[in-house]
Amino acid sequence: MQEDNQIPPREQLDTTEAVAPDRPVLTTAGEPQHGQGLPQEAEESRSRFSGVARFALDLLETLALSLVLFLAINAVIARIRVESISMEPTLYPGEFIVVNKLAYHSGGYQRRDVIVFKSPNDPHQQYIKRVIGLPGEKVVISGGKVYINGNPLEEPYIMSPPAYNEKWDVPQDSLFVLGDNRNRSSDSHVWGMVPFTDIIGKALFIYWPFNRMGAIPGLPGS
Numbered sequence: 001m002q003e004d005n006q007i008p009p010r011e012q013l014d015t016t017e018a019v020a021p022d023r024p025v026l027t028t029a030g031e032p033q034h035g036q037g038l039p040q041e042a043e044e045s046r047s048r049f050s051g052v053a054r055f056a057l058d059l060l061e062t063l064a065l066s067l068v069l070f071l072a073i074n075a076v077i078a079r080i081r082v083e084s085i086s087m088e089p090t091l092y093p094g095e096f097i098v099v100n101k102l103a104y105h106s107g108g109y110q111r112r113d114v115i116v117f118k119s120p121n122d123p124h125q126q127y128i129k130r131v132i133g134l135p136g137e138k139v140v141i142s143g144g145k146v147y148i149n150g151n152p153l154e155e156p157y158i159m160s161p162p163a164y165n166e167k168w169d170v171p172q173d174s175l176f177v178l179g180d181n182r183n184r185s186s187d188s189h190v191w192g193m194v195p196f197t198d199i200i201g202k203a204l205f206i207y208w209p210f211n212r213m214g215a216i217p218g219l220p221g222s
Contacts, residue, residue: 076102078201080116080126086179086186087128090114090157090217096208097128097216103202109134109175110220111148114203117177120191128203129187129194130157130218133168133176140167141189146178157218158182164189175199180218 078099082091091097091114099116111131119125132146132153133139140147144161147153162182166189170176174193179185188194205215215222 076100078116079207080128080203082128085184086181087114087130088159088181088184090130090180091128091206092212094209095206095212097206098204099201100204101201104196104199111153112218112220114216114219115175115177115194116200116203117194118198118200120194120198123198126200127187129177129179129185131175132178132188133170135170135172135174137170137176138167139170139176141165142167155218159184162189168193173197 078101080097080099082093082095082097085093109131111134113131114128115131116126116128119127133148138149140150141162142165144163145152146155146162157180159181160183162178164183168176168188171193174195176188177194178187178189203216206212
């Protein structure tokens with residue numbers, strides 16, 4: 001007689017494990033995962049952190065490059081503000097000029113160059129004047145004219161002829177300089193020569209104000 005509560009054969013039993021849809025699956029490391037990836041919140045957090053890190057790295061690289069460029073430019077170029085009337089009509093107070101600090105690294109001084117150098121009375125101050133006498137030359141000022149080794153110097157850039165008379169011998173390690181505003185300038189006719197060691201660089205051009213922008217008048221070759 002067949003019994004109603006007979007246990008069915010083993011092969012007919014459903015041995016599949018039931019898994020709740022929202023129940024996380026544990027990985028071998030014991031961390032819950034949905035499927036095979038990280039939880040969506042962790043993915044988004046990691047993406048945000050990666051973006052911030054990239055931005056910070058780019059910013060640091062930009063700042064480092066800017067610093068290197070700033071130091072490199074400052075090693076070669078100086079920006080000077082004209083403070084006095086001694087170089088009028090070539091340069092006026094308030095104008096800004098660019099100075100090449102490496103122009104005389106290997107010498108190459110030329111008459112009519114405009115140079116920036118340390119003040120002979122205060123090394124913390126800077127003067128700007130025009131080169132007139134080169135090493136070994138004899139400079140004579142007489143009758144409103146400048147003579148170099150006996151030859152008169154043509155100077156269309158000066159404010160007015162010098163009203164003084166004197167002569168100088170320029171040493172081998174120095175330059176004789178004058179302001180273009182000859183009678184309103186403290187220069188070599190007052191305090192003597194400019195040693196090479198005090199020279200900061202060669203003035204190249206005016207960059208401010210805009211209506212005066214351009215090469216400095218009276219330079220060699222101009």
